[in-house]
Amino acid sequence: MMIRTxxxxxxxxxxxxxxHVDLNVESGSxxxxxxxxxxxxTTLLGVLASLRAATGGSMQIGTDxxxxxxxxxxxxxxLSGREVVDLARTLGSSSTDPSRVDELLELSGIADAADRxxxxxxxxxxxxxxxxxxxxxxxxLVLLDEPCSALDPLGRREVLDLIARLRGAATVVFSSHILAxxxxxxxxxxxxxxxxxxxxxxxxxxxxxxAVPRYLVRLRAPLxxxxxxxxxVDWIQAVDIVDPEQIRVTAVSLDxxxxxxxxxxxxxxxxxxxxxxxxxxxxxxxxEVVR
Amino acid sequence: xxxxxxxxVRLFRTKRWIALLGVYLFFGLVxxxxxxxxxEILESFGGGVQVVLEDPVAADxxxxxxSNAAQIGLLVSVGIAAAALTFDAKPQMGIFLRTRIxxxxxxxxxxxxxxxxxxxxxxxxxxxxxxxxxxxxxGSLPFAGWLAGTILGCLYLAxxxxxxxxxxxxxxxxxxxxxxxxxxxxxxxLIGIAPQIGEWLPSYLVGAVDTLVRGGEISEYWxxxxxxxxxxxxxxxxxxxxxxxxxx
Numbered sequence: 001m002m003i004r005t006x007x008x009x010x011x012x013x014x015x016x017x018x019x020h021v022d023l024n025v026e027s028g029s030x031x032x033x034x035x036x037x038x039x040x041x042t043t044l045l046g047v048l049a050s051l052r053a054a055t056g057g058s059m060q061i062g063t064d065x066x067x068x069x070x071x072x073x074x075x076x077x078x079l080s081g082r083e084v085v086d087l088a089r090t091l092g093s094s095s096t097d098p099s100r101v102d103e104l105l106e107l108s109g110i111a112d113a114a115d116r117x118x119x120x121x122x123x124x125x126x127x128x129x130x131x132x133x134x135x136x137x138x139x140x141l142v143l144l145d146e147p148c149s150a151l152d153p154l155g156r157r158e159v160l161d162l163i164a165r166l167r168g169a170a171t172v173v174f175s176s177h178i179l180a181x182x183x184x185x186x187x188x189x190x191x192x193x194x195x196x197x198x199x200x201x202x203x204x205x206x207x208x209x210x211a212v213p214r215y216l217v218r219l220r221a222p223l224x225x226x227x228x229x230x231x232x233v234d235w236i237q238a239v240d241i242v243d244p245e246q247i248r249v250t251a252v253s254l255d256x257x258x259x260x261x262x263x264x265x266x267x268x269x270x271x272x273x274x275x276x277x278x279x280x281x282x283x284x285x286x287x288e289v290v291r
Numbered sequence: 292x293x294x295x296x297x298x299x300v301r302l303f304r305t306k307r308w309i310a311l312l313g314v315y316l317f318f319g320l321v322x323x324x325x326x327x328x329x330x331e332i333l334e335s336f337g338g339g340v341q342v343v344l345e346d347p348v349a350a351d352x353x354x355x356x357x358s359n360a361a362q363i364g365l366l367v368s369v370g371i372a373a374a375a376l377t378f379d380a381k382p383q384m385g386i387f388l389r390t391r392i393x394x395x396x397x398x399x400x401x402x403x404x405x406x407x408x409x410x411x412x413x414x415x416x417x418x419x420x421x422x423x424x425x426x427x428x429x430g431s432l433p434f435a436g437w438l439a440g441t442i443l444g445c446l447y448l449a450x451x452x453x454x455x456x457x458x459x460x461x462x463x464x465x466x467x468x469x470x471x472x473x474x475x476x477x478x479x480x481l482i483g484i485a486p487q488i489g490e491w492l493p494s495y496l497v498g499a500v501d502t503l504v505r506g507g508e509i510s511e512y513w514x515x516x517x518x519x520x521x522x523x524x525x526x527x528x529x530x531x532x533x534x535x536x537x538x539x
Contacts, residue, residue: 049390052538068390074383076297078304087292091391133387 002027002062002141002171003048009056010043010195017043019195020057025188027062028168032186032203033175034286039192041175042071045143048173063140067092071146073130077119081110084118085132092137100136108132109158123150131159135166142166144174148181160185183282191286206285213251214278215261216242220271223247229268235260248278294388294397298375298405307371308409314367315413318359319420323352327428349432352425353418354501357444360417361497365451366473368410372452373469375402376459376530382539395534399456403527407452411445418444418500432504439509440500443516447496450519451476453526460533493519 003025010018018040025031033041046052048061049068075084085101105111108128113121118129127150134142147163148156156178164185166172176182182189182203189206191199199206219226223241230239230249235257238250251257254277265272292300302308325332330344378398379385388398418441426432455472462468476494483489495515503509 046539049386051386051389066390068386070383070386072383073387074381075387076301076384079292079297079300083292083300087294087297088387088391090293091388137391 001025001060002029003059003173005048005057005059007057008044008047008054008059010040010047010052011055016195018047018054021192021195021197022200023059023190023197024200025171025173027171029188030163030167030172030174030186032182032189033173033192034177034179034182034189034282035175035192037177038194040195041192042145043195044192045145045173045175049143061141065092065137065140066143067134067137067139067141068143069127069130069134069145069147071149072123073126073133075118075126075129075133078117080115081105081118081121081125081129081132082114084129085114085136088133089136092139096137100138104132104136107162109155124152124155127151128155128159131162135162138170140170142170142172142174144172146176147174148176148178156181179282179286189282203282207279207282212278213254213257215249215251215257215275216246216278217249217265217270217275218246218273220273221245226265226268226270229270230264233264236264245273294392295401295405298401301375302405302409305374307374308413310367311371311409311413312416315360315364315417316420317417318364319356319417320424322354322356322359322421323349323424323428326351326355326425347429349425349429350501350505352429353421353432353437353440353504354498356417356421357498357501360414360444364414364417365448365476368413368448369451369455369472369476370469372406372410372455373459373465373472375406376452376456377462377465377468378402378459379463379534379537379539380465382463385539389539394531396531399527399530399534403452403456403530406455407449410448410452414444414448415441433506436503436506436509437500440503443496443499443503443512446516446519447493450493450523450526453523453530456530457526457533460530460537463537491515491518493522 001024003023005021005023008018008021008023009016021044033044035041043052047054048059049066082101082105085105089096089098089101105114108131110125110128110132113125118126121129127147131147148159151159160181163172163174186203188201189203190197221244227239227241227247230236235252236249237252240248242248249261251261326347329347378388392398422432422437454475455468458472458475459468462471479492479494483492483494489495490511491514493515496512496519499512
């Protein structure tokens with residue numbers, strides 16, 4: 001286990017920014033921390049990085065080789081990108097091969113701008129530079145606060161690939177409000193709401209546990225007779241037309257739907273092309289959980 | 292790149308060294324000139340009024356330099372030191388450094404040493420200019436006294452930089468750090484109005500070069516030197532302690 005917290009709390013006066021958080025992050029995993037604005041994500045990362053002191057509880061971190069990337073990295077504007085990453089290299093571990101600097105500048109997509117002063121970098125470039133500086137020392141634990149928030153789609157793709165590549169080599173905890181990013185690269189998810197960790201576990205558990213009894217059925221037109229027949233079935237709660245060739249069927253339970261949906265479609269003489277359960281997105285589940 | 296080289300690079304790439312060296316050199320050159328020609332300057336503005344002043348001596352050139360260096364020079368030095376030592380002014384930069392070093396002292400030490408050295412070099416350059424010009428315009432000065440006084444002046448400036456470091460441990464604003472540091476440094480001459488106390492304070496070292504080129508004894512400064520060294524160490528201790536406690 002790389003991180004284990006027990007009742008971790010952080011209060012600012014009467015306001016609890018973190019409220020008895022029990023966090024468990026496996027070594028080598030990519031852990032996604034999600035939550036609405038003000039949920040305590042940045043505070044939690046700050047406490048884990050020892051940048052803020054907890055006011056209660058305890059935490060155990062399995063390494064002191066930690067690197068942190070804030071959401072809006074800032075560096076001395078008169079340094080070049082290469083100098084920033086090289087400074088991070090020498091501060092992190094002077095034994096790291098200097099060639100790692102160029103390697104990470106290349107991987108982060110800023111090699112072309114490496115010799116320019118960072119004062120002229122865009123926010124997206126600063127985020128890429130920050131990631132290169134974070135990873136150059138080969139840290140055991142990487143804490144990333146909204147690492148893709150300023151990136152264009154291409155940059156986001158590259159950064160997510162970079163994070164995914166860290167799996168197994170380092171433990172990554174990253175907060176994000178872009179749930180698709182979390183769903184793509186994280187194996188474990190923690191959901192924070194008002195300073196409390198209201199869910200923690202494998203992403204799959206969260207999605208399966210929140211599965212709703214909804215199916216998408218692709219049919220050949222016309223749909224109306226089939227829809228009318230299905231709406232007469234007592235265990236079907238709703239039938240919605242998604243597009244001219246697809247309907248969504250909502251049942252009272254997964255169990256009933258799994259046993260009887262195919263028969264109901266056959267009874268309605270439906271020309272079925274395909275049938276699949278509607279998988280909930282992390283966004284759907286997140287909205288469901290934090291409400 | 293390391294934290295020591297970073298500070299030298301900061302000094303040169305931000306062109307702060309020009310401001311630092313420029314202000315002390317300017318007063319080092321202008322001070323003796325104004326001391327030598329003060330009578331002529333006043334008469335030219337006096338509309339025919341005759342100004343009676345004692346003939347200037349070479350030490351007056353040094354005194355003129357010291358009085359300006361202790362005011363304008365100190366203000367510029369404190370401002371530049373505050374910009375370097377308030378390393379949490381941008382929290383993201385503070386995070387970058389703090390999460391990569393073992394102790395906060397690793398950040399403060401190079402900033403203090405480089406700034407104190409830069410300020411001392413600038414003060415010494417100005418003092419050399421003042422010595423040269425005073426000698427050319429008004430006569431020779433005792434070199435040993437000048438040298439000892441200049442070293443004591445540098446010691447005071449190193450103390451001033453340490454005070455800035457301590458204040459920066461409590462403040463995350465460069466402007467607030469500079470203003471509070473100036474306030475703290477101004478307290479010493481105010482307290483030192485009482486001569487028995489004044490001889491013990493760091494501010495007593497400011498005028499040492501003037502006194503020593505006039506034949507003063509260096510032994511009268513040992514107490515102030517001791518207190519200055521102790522207060523410098525104390526200020527650096529506070530700088531570390533306060534910076535360690537800050538949350539980002």
